[in-house]
Amino acid sequence: DAGVIQSPRHEVTEMGQEVTLRCKPISGHDYLFWYRQTMMRGLELLIYFNNNVPIDDSGMPEDRFSAKMPNASFSTLKIQPSEPRDSAVYFCASGSKETQYFGPGTRLLVL
Amino acid sequence: AQTVTQSQPEMSVQEAETVTLSCTYDTSESDYYLFWYKQPPSRQMILVIRQEAYKQQNATENRFSVNFQKAAKSFSLKISDSQLGDAAMYFCAYRSRGEYGNKLVFGAGTILRVKS
Numbered sequence A: 001d002a003g004v005i006q007s008p009r010h011e012v013t014e015m016g017q018e019v020t021l022r023c024k025p026i027s028g029h030d031y032l033f034w035y036r037q038t039m040m041r042g043l044e045l046l047i048y049f050n051n052n053v054p055i056d057d058s059g060m061p062e063d064r065f066s067a068k069m070p071n072a073s074f075s076t077l078k079i080q081p082s083e084p085r086d087s088a089v090y091f092c093a094s095g096s097k098e099t100q101y102f103g104p105g106t107r108l109l110v111l
Numbered sequence B: 001a002q003t004v005t006q007s008q009p010e011m012s013v014q015e016a017e018t019v020t021l022s023c024t025y026d027t028s029e030s031d032y033y034l035f036w037y038k039q040p041p042s043r044q045m046i047l048v049i050r051q052e053a054y055k056q057q058n059a060t061e062n063r064f065s066v067n068f069q070k071a072a073k074s075f076s077l078k079i080s081d082s083q084l085g086d087a088a089m090y091f092c093a094y095r096s097r098g099e100y101g102n103k104l105v106f107g108a109g110t111i112l113r114v115k116s
Helices: none
Strands: A005-007 A012-014 A021-024 A029-040 A044-050 A053-056 A065-073 A072-080 A088-095 A101-102 A106-110 B001-003 B010-014 B020-021 B024-026 B032-039 B046-052 B064-071 B074-079 B088-096 B110-115
Touching: A012 A021, A021 A088, A021 A106, A029 A072, A029 A101, A029 B074, A044 A065, A044 A072, A053 A065, A072 A088, A101 B046, B001 B088, B010 B020, B020 B110, B024 B074, B032 B064, B046 B064, B046 B074, B074 B088
Parallel strands: A012 A106, B010 B110
Antiparallel strands: A005 A021, A021 A072, A029 A044, A029 A088, A044 A053, A065 A072, A088 A101, A088 A106, B001 B024, B020 B074, B032 B046, B032 B088, B064 B074, B088 B110
C-alpha cells in the first residue's frame, strides 16, 4: 500500500487566495483526520470523518475553513480566503478504531 | 479533557547508547490507547509504538520499548542502541477507547539529538 497520499506537498500563495489541500486515505480505513501543525500550537485536530461523514469539526478555526469527503478515497480541506496566520503544515491521517497513519503533510505558506 | 505532557523539550544521546523519553498524561478514563510518533526533519509523522491501557505487558518494537505505569499515568519510551536515524521530534499521544474516542491528543514533543 502507498500509504496516505497528500497533495500538494508544498503550497505558496498570497493572502486572499483560495487554497485546496487533497488527501487520499489508505484503502479500507474508515476514519480520516485533518491536523494542523504550527510552532505555536503544536498538532491540532481540525476535523475527522467516519465512513465519509464529518463527526467532529470543533477544531476548525473559522468559517474560512471547510472540509469534504465525497467518497471513501478522497478528501479536501479548503481555506477561502487564506491569511498569513494559516501558514502551517497540514496533515491528513487515516485509520481504524485503533491506530492512525499520517500522510507526508502539506507545507502551506501564505504571503 | 485529557492532556499529555512531555517535560523534556530536548534530549541528547550518544550513538549506540540508550535514551528514555518521558511522557505523562491526565485522564479519568480507564481504557485508552497511548502512542509514540516520530517526526524526522522530513516532517512525516511515523508511528513508533502503541500501547493498550488494559494490557499490563509493555509494548516492544525492535529497539523501541515503553514503560507503561498506569497508576502513575506515565508512558516513557526507551530507545536502545541509538542510531543516527533516530534523530527526530518524538510525540507522545493519547486516544480514548470510547465511542467518540478517535481524537489523538498530542504532547508538545521532545527533540532527540543523536551524537556520533
